[in-house]
Amino acid sequence: MPDTSDGGAPQLRPQSLMLAFFGNHVLEEGDLCVYSGSIIDVLGRVGVGEQAVRSTLTRMVSRGLLRRQREGRKMYFGLTEQATRVLRDGRTRIWREGAVNDDWDGDWTLLGFSLPESRQRERHDLRSRLAWSGFGALYSGLWIAPGKVDVAAVVAELGLTAHVKIFHASADEATDIGLMIRDTWDLESVAARYVSFDKRWTAHLNAGPGEDPIGTRLRLVSEWLWTIRTDPRLPSRHLPPDWPARPAQDTFRRVAGQTETPAHHLAHRLLETTPLR
Known part of the structure; x- marks a missing residue:
């Protein structure tokens, strides 16, 4: 994503907008599917063209994030269990946790991992999920996050449980936490x-x-x-x-x-x- 420190809006991917659409209008409504024409209409309001919407829907179905349902000549799309988990996680991050952490108790979660070069894609996926979960790279194979973060399910979902070690700890008084934060993030x-x-x-x-x-x-x-x-x-x-x-x-x-x-x-x-x- 481009730097937007000059005040310009970020160039959001169609999939990000699609997930936001389903999070806004489907997640809380129960088990619903939305007609593709309705999705095209709404995403068109934020600059996503019809072809981009259709190709994004197809990719998200293939990735297990959406499911198709045909009704007569019309195609509808609904959430899978995987997408529901993703959206609920996002909902928690936005509305419950918030962006300001005033309640930190001094604990940290540390996660160490070692993956060979041949598993580069899995390393990338793990790092991406860790970053979303609040982790930063203290060292190349040692990541740290404030608080007690339940990250075991994320690791298991990626099939990397055998390659990861997770600890919960507090910093020794000799550690300059402010400096560590500036070096890590x-x-x-x-x-x-x-x-x-x-x-x-x-x-x-x-x-x-x-x-x-x-x-x-x-x-x-x-x-x-x-x-x-x-x-x-x-x-x-x-x-x-x-x-x-x-x-x-x-x-x-x-x-x-x-x-x-x-x-x-x-x-x-x-x-x-x-x-x-």
Whole structure:
């Protein structure tokens, strides 16, 4: 993803927008499938063309994230169990945990792994999942995250349990935690994402939901997920006093509050759905 510290919006992938769409309008509605034409309409509102939507749907089916369901001549798409887990994890990260960690108890989770060069793809997948779970590379094969992180299920899902060791520990008083954090995570890059997000979305606070609340909310949630995905939720006591996560989160939640009801009502009118069989 490009650097957006100049205030420009990130170039979000169609799959990220697709997951945000299903998270916004399907996850909480129970077992529903959405007509492909409705999906094309909504994603078109955020600049994704019809062909890109169709190819993304096909790829997500092949990856086990969506399931197809034909009703007459129409094709509908619903969530798989795997996608539901992903979206629930994202929902927890956005709405329950938040971007500010004021409750750190001094514990750390450490994860060590060793994989041969021939398993490069698996190493990449593991590192990506660890980064989303709040880990940073303390050393090349030793990753660390604040708090007690239950990462065993992630490791098991990747089939790497035999190659990974997980510990929970606290730092010795001789360890400079602030210095360790600065050495392990790129704080400037994380902060720049928050500043950029806050700058882009503050303008919406006085504008209300606008004429297209469903598109606005889709962009909002997608951009917020992009913003927080590299933030390990480090202890606030060890971050700069002007850390920008708090004001950015406040802006996100205020815009989300403005768009929630109008987007829900518009989706109810626009989306053609059918029960998942």
